[in-house]
Amino acid sequence: MIFCAVLGDPISHSLSPRMHNLWFQREGIDGCMIPVRSSVELLASNLEALQRLGFKGANVTLPLKEKAFQLSDVRSDASMVCGAANLVCFQNQQITADNTDGYGFTWNIRHTVPGWMPRQAAVIGAGGAARAILAALIETGAEKILVTNRTRERISQLPSALLSSIEIVDWQYRDEMLQDCDVLVNTTSLGMVGNPALPLRLDALPKSAVVNDIVYKPLETPLLKAARERGNIVVDGFGMLLHQAVPAFRAWTGVTPTIDQRFREMVLSS
Numbered sequence: 001m002i003f004c005a006v007l008g009d010p011i012s013h014s015l016s017p018r019m020h021n022l023w024f025q026r027e028g029i030d031g032c033m034i035p036v037r038s039s040v041e042l043l044a045s046n047l048e049a050l051q052r053l054g055f056k057g058a059n060v061t062l063p064l065k066e067k068a069f070q071l072s073d074v075r076s077d078a079s080m081v082c083g084a085a086n087l088v089c090f091q092n093q094q095i096t097a098d099n100t101d102g103y104g105f106t107w108n109i110r111h112t113v114p115g116w117m118p119r120q121a122a123v124i125g126a127g128g129a130a131r132a133i134l135a136a137l138i139e140t141g142a143e144k145i146l147v148t149n150r151t152r153e154r155i156s157q158l159p160s161a162l163l164s165s166i167e168i169v170d171w172q173y174r175d176e177m178l179q180d181c182d183v184l185v186n187t188t189s190l191g192m193v194g195n196p197a198l199p200l201r202l203d204a205l206p207k208s209a210v211v212n213d214i215v216y217k218p219l220e221t222p223l224l225k226a227a228r229e230r231g232n233i234v235v236d237g238f239g240m241l242l243h244q245a246v247p248a249f250r251a252w253t254g255v256t257p258t259i260d261q262r263f264r265e266m267v268l269s270s
């Protein structure tokens with residue numbers, strides 16, 4: 001039997017158990033993911049307990065991602081760029097850390113646009129999610145990456161590995177920066193239920209560009225609605241959540257699970 005967990009606080013809303021337990025069922029694997037509520041302070045002892053119990057590993061969500069990274073013994077490049085982990089595996093008495101958000105970002109877009117390769121990207125925001133997305137854009141070969149953020153200093157706090165590959169644009173010029181871009185990504189929480197919409201005019205954005213929002217509540221944010229109405233290809237943020245879970249399931253079971261429309265609907269309806 002394969003046991004894995006998802007840790008966070010709060011954790012009862014997490015869709016990870018639903019996703020992984022559906023995959024265990026679909027793949028005919030005797031396995032189970034359980035949610036574990038954990039504070040930052042108790043993360044070390046909780047991970048140790050899970051390791052002793054024979055768990056394969058865990059997903060880690062807010063507010064534990066940085067602490068999980070710090071507690072790990074072996075770190076992937078993706079987790080090092082982000083300074084945060086969303087996946088830990090227990091192997092040979094060690095904790096290995098990875099960050100699969102960037103993978104989720106790329107493969108979510110490729111699910112809609114097969115073979116997608118970015119050329120010139122416009123990224124809104126410079127928080128934790130932006131780090132993973134910027135690293136993914138660099139890895140997938142984007143030639144030019146323009147980044148804007150309400151607070152400019154926040155961009156300068158990005159790791160040098162990212163800073164050396166981006167161009168910073170002042171927040172006041174965010175509308176103009178969309179010119180010639182073939183992908184636009186909102187990595188901020190603007191557009192989420194309860195938050196104002198992202199203040200961005202799309203007029204300069206080529207109609208052939210892909211527009212992606214990491215916000216998935218609502219599934220169609222005001223940004224995605226505006227982009228769809230003017231003819232852009234839109235990719236919602238829910239797929240990123242689904243796709244970031246794939247490397248975790250593969251790490252624990254050796255099986256790469258599939259994401260199809262039925263799977264998406266089953267997770268959405270839970």
Ligand code: ATR
Pocket residue numbers: 124125126127128129130149150151154187188189190
């Ligand atoms: P996450 O880890 O999910 O990316 P975060 O680190 O708190 O969350 O980052 C949130 C992002 O949303 C930041 O880029 C933030 O901009 P600031 O650095 O200026 O705070 C952005 N954001 C949040 N509320 C915003 C608002 N009202 N207007 C513009 N940007 C906003």
